Amino acid sequence: MELIVQGIIKAFQLIISFDPEVLGITWLSLKISGTATFISLFIGISLGTAVALTNFYGKRLVISLINTGMGLPPVVVGLFVTIMIWRNGPLGFLEILYTPYAMIIAQAIIATPIVMGISLAAIQNLSPNLRLQILSLGASRLQMVWVLIKEARLPLLAAVMAGFGGVISEVGASIMVGGNIKGYSRVLTTATVMETGKGNFDIAIALSIILLLLAFLVNLILTQIQQRQHPR
């Protein structure tokens, strides 16, 4: 109990004093996970919507695969990405192992199936009559898709938040492809693991609290957008 109190005090101290290293780590976490979520948002919502709206042979199988992808173990993604991008791997010429870019890629791979799966369900949940109604009003296919996405705003934003939550909190892939390099690829989660390993529990708890605060702030903003009432 005392340890947790120490951790809270430490978190307070670190935030109030604008400790540069902690600020840097926090900003980097936000940048990397934010970028990855952004990428997954585009790919996930568009592909999820596409699968939801088209009928093709093997659709159920594809949906099962996407749903399985939602539970893809981050550490497995990290391992595969590492093998792909290390020096002597097929993508070694890119030289992005142990860089924040590799972390963004790995996190995007983790988040995309999550966003895709939930978007898929969200769009499928819309009444098929709605689609016909919009088209009958003279909308083009693109306009119809855009209106459907806006109609499903609630669950789609939930999908984005789920994707963000998945990657801001993940550590296995980030350590493997990022290398936890001080001032360069060290983020809140990887720093927490390292400080725990060193026995600096107060710092580890402080970093955890800061991570939770960060996640809360981002989700606060996203929830505002999600729950916003349209003037009717």
Place this chain on the structure above:
Amino acid sequence: MKMFRSSKVIITLLTVALLFAFGTANVFAGKAVPKQKNIILATTTSTQDTGLLDVLIPIFEKQTGYFVKTIAVGSGQAMAMGQKGEADVLLVHSPEAEKKFVADSFGVNRQLVMHNDFVIVGPAADPAKIKGIKNAAESFKKIAAAEALFLSRGDNSGTHSQEKKLWKTSGINPEGQKWYQQTGLGMGQTLNVAAEKKGYTLADRGTYLAMKKNLNLNILVEGDAALLNIYHVMEVNIAKWPKVNAAGAKAFADFMVASKTQSIIKTFGVDKYGSALFFPDAGKKVEDLGK
């Protein structure tokens, strides 16, 4: 349609913000920027957990303009990385494995950097009664006889290799015994587990001292020559892996044995822990250590 336009504005703003964030993600000012700027240093957890590299690396980077990517894993994994050409220079402490590494031509220019020693730590109650025993292998025998809980790194690290050597000397095979538990974790975390479970473990003095205030473990056995913990720096052989940054590796190795660096190593930790965590040895012979 008004909705559509404002969404476009939001998307544009977000994209601009992202590009800005992306652009500032990797601003790196080096002095005289060398051609191949990145060096991948594969090292053990003890050099990172004690904070030694946090002191040395910035000095090296400022001096040379290289960017060092320190990947702290166990000595075993570090050498595996070297074998696959995924690291440029190694700073490890697993002498037998290192010698094989060099013999197999994966590493070149193996140089002695520093040493400290291992200590056998355990609970104050000391159920196996090993406190003060001079011979490390003897104390291992007593731990086995008492079936006292022993935590092993179990990860092919330098510490793990030293521990296995001691078991071999003692003639005991602890594998599969109930009191012998392998964590697979780094030194700091293994010490935490040992402290929590009130068990014995083998630790390097540096990491133990750095973590002492949070643990409830005492040093029970120390000083045996078999407990010497010796660090070497090795450059990965460019002949085997052409993509290796050989110039950078050499620069780092030279830095580690340079007299100025060695002085820093000599005083590292004194103000914080009361005694130095590492003893600089560049240029000495291994046989002369600890004498």
